[in-house]
Amino acid sequence: MSNILRKSIEVGGRTLTLETGRMAKQAGGAVFATYGDTMVLACATMSAEPRQGIDFFPLQVEYEEKMYSVGKIPGGFIKREGRPSEKAILSSRIIDRPLRPLFPKGFRNDVQVITTVMSVDQDNPPDMTAMIGASAAVTISNIPFNGPIAGVTIGLIDGEYIINPTVEQEELSEMHLSVAGTADAVMMVEAGANEISEEVILEGIMFAHEEIKKIVAMINDFRTEALEMGLAKEKFPFVKPEPDPELDAAVRAEAGDAFREAMKKCSAERIDKNTRESMFAEINNSVQEKLAEQFPEQEAEIGEILYTIEKETMRSLIAKDKIRIDGRTTTEIRPITCEVGILARTHGSSLFTRGQTQILNALTMGMISQEQILDGIAPETSKRYMHQYNFPPYSVGETRPVRSPGRREIGHGALAERALLPVIPDEETFPYALRLVSEAIESNGSTSMGSVCASTLSLMDAGVPITAPVAGCAMGLIKDGDDITILTDIQGMEDFLGDMDFKVAGTEKGVTAIQMDIKIPGIDREILTRALAQAREGRMFIMGKMLECIKEPREHLSPYAPRIITMQINPDKIRDVIGSGGKIIKKIIEATGAEIDIEDDGRIFISSVDGTKGEKAQQIIETIVAEPVVGQIYKGTVVKIMEFGAFVEIIPGVFGSPGKDGMVHISQLSNKRVNKVEDVCSEGDMMYVKCIAVDPATGKVKLSRREAFEDLGLEL
Secondary structure, three states: OOOOEEEEEEEOOEEEEEEEOOOOOOOOEEEEEEEOOEEEEEEEEEEEEEOOOOOOOOEEEEEEEOHHHHOOOOOOOOOOOOOOOHHHHHHHHHHHHHHHHHOOOOOOEEEEEEEEEEEOOOOOOHHHHHHHHHHHHHHHOOOOOOOOOEEEEEEEEOOEEEEOOOHHHHHHOOEEEEEEEOOOOEEEEEEEEEEEOHHHHHHHHHHHHHHHHHHHHHHHHHHHHHHHOOOOOOOOOOOOOOOOHHHHHHHHHHHOOHHHHHHHHHHHHOOOHHHHHHHHHHHHHHHHHHHOOOOOOOHHHHHHHHHHHHHHHHHHHHHHHOOOOOOOOOOOOOOEEEEEOOOOOOOEEEEEEEOOEEEEEEEEEEOHHHOEEOOOOOOOOEEOEEEEEEOOHHHHOOOOOOOOOOHHHHHHHHHHHHHHHHHOOOOOOOOOEEEEEEEEEEOOOOHHHHHHHHHHHHHHHHOOOOOOOOEEEEEEEEEEOOEEEEEEOOOHHHHHHOOEEEEEEEOOOOEEEEEEEEOOOOEOHHHHHHHHHHHHHHHHHHHHHHHHHOOOOOOOOOOOOOEEEEEEOOHHHHHHHHOHHHHHHHHHHHHHOOEEEEOOOOEEEEEEOOHHHHHHHHHHHHHHHOOOOOOOEEEEEEEEEEOOEEEEEEEOOOOOOOOEEEEEEHHHOOOOOOOOHHHOOOOOOEEEEEEEEEOOOOOOEEEEHHHHHHHHOOOO
């Protein structure tokens, strides 16, 4: 146990410690990362041999939330962790995205990085701790890696940037900015913001990078010391396999300028994606056929060389000739059409089309009780606004099994959700749960930003009083040496073969969400500045097209949307409304057809598509919880005669709930002497009475018939 290495650094005023040599010693690299009371075990392991027959890097990054980390027992029947929460999946993605580009090209060994969250102090973010631990684990392992990386979260309070804000600071912060990078450049940005300017976002990214540099330096020192202690491994000497020179020359000779000519033709004639892919497939098939006899059983190798030629050609045309595959300029956005009210019975719907990307969006409004319950290690327990994204195979002309949403679908849904959250009205203003679903029914680049636009249209179509419309635009990058070309509104091929996917969403006032992924070893401030400025221009253009379709939220909700009435009662009266075993509330629901939710603080939400039903339920509840008001006149029923007076029910009972009565003393029955109560009234008679007093200790009510008649100008 003496051969343990620990190294610490201060990050945001708290101590970050990396440890190795004590746990998981059979893993390729194992680091126990501690930040405050947050503790994450990160392990990285590589297979001994490359996986055969694949053309991708098989990296698997897992972020495991253990409920014991926050002192919880998992919900459900089985009582153990099951399917990862959406938060866990998003955390896996946030670790994967900056790590993936830094493994060598052509590397085909399986690499698995598992981060297990074992203890959580909510003031110290476990996702960033896991990212740093994962980076350190890969760094001390034998896995070839061009890192390390590190990541921090930045908040903004009163114009001051905060590193890894606490829960209390998060509530005050104007943005939540997660940044990852190497010592030299930024690799990944994830942001949610309350309409923050591009300049403030940029300075936040640069502020984060300065802190990242310090952590990266510490990880490098950590590896150096671990090597000296025998706790780190020498890196696997991977050399990217080069294609057979003879085969490479033969393929290039056969392909010639076919890709270049095809791409120029596509650009000049603005040929669509499907036709373009058919043209490229013909080139590939032709070359394969011509070389099949000379190079038997080398279809895969020929295919890789053809892919390389295709990638080189597209990048060269953009970088040197500024020719995009579909003929657009670098800042041009594809044709946009917007439609609303597409679906007859939904509460709001839209169809957003940008080129060959098309999103059909539907909005459903419901009771607050229909909000999503979150069972995880984060402090949030529920959310009333949800955005979900689906990507069916037909959207790209493919067939594949339709299964539950994968990481990509969950990530895209979360990005669109984050983009719109700042403009969603609060619960007091608009007491609804909101579920938006984006169906990506056609895809050729940036369906996530299309989902942002379609969601805004659906919200306005439904009459949701959003504070501002939100639009989004995806940016790309082709970096050829010192030649940098930034592309607005990238399509699928430019994303797949390019160097950056930079998505920016926001209002006219500022940015609400950012997601940036880099496929090269990072970008600098200059590129970020240009990309943000160009993205704003694109976003404003798209928003203009959206507002041509619908300028503002509709004045009225859909006739099929529920009408929700909110009322507040004394929490002590909740039991009167519910009744024994729920009998009274059930009878109210049966009688009115309304849905009723009662919160512990006395808030009541009444929902019905027919507003009159909700009003009827409200009236019944108001009757049940009503209290006599001194000075108010009631028309009550005499329920009991006594020698000294009459008891009058002034608030009737409803569905078995107790009514409220008071006593009219014999002296208060008339302005004349009354010998017997029966001379004035009998049981069952209706009588005007005035409440003249309520005993604060006993709740007993004193009534006066005499004063009621005097106030009403009636003769006794």
